[in-house]
Amino acid sequence: MTLxxxxxxxCISTIVWYVKAPKSxxxxxxxxxxxxxxxxxxxxxxxxxxxxxxxxxxxxxxVGDMINDSFLGLSVVALGLIIWIVVLLVKDPKGVIKxxxxx
Numbered sequence: 681m682t683l684x685x686x687x688x689x690x691c692i693s694t695i696v697w698y699v700k701a702p703k704s705x706x707x708x709x710x711x712x713x714x715x716x717x718x719x720x721x722x723x724x725x726x727x728x729x730x731x732x733x734x735x736x737x738x739x740x741x742x743v744g745d746m747i748n749d750s751f752l753g754l755s756v757v758a759l760g761l762i763i764w765i766v767v768l769l770v771k772d773p774k775g776v777i778k779x780x781x782x783x
Contacts, residue, residue, distance in 0.1 A: 681746055683723035685753030689760065690716035706773045712764045719756050 693713040697704045704710055731738045741749070772778055 681749035682753040682756065683720065683727050685750065686716055686719040686723050686756055689757045690720045708764065708767055708771065708773070711767060712760060715760045715763065716757070719760065723753075 690713060693709060693716050697709040697713045700707075700709060727738075769777060
């Protein structure tokens, strides 16, 4: 589930990056996309190693394991969004924070 959730997040962020190409550079959507693709590659490596260890049983997870993996996948997506928001606040591409400080 972690791999599936992170791949969906990577695909969605990549589509947003592509559709909003001129403004995506300003809003660092490419950074968000790269973070999710990196997480997807990490989970793919984890899935390959777990498959080597478990064999065919890898495709028959228990319900509790699927729920735990789902929470972990959603946590990774949330952490990626938090990092992206922090980068946006620090870089302040639209000058919102700077204008609030000047007031």
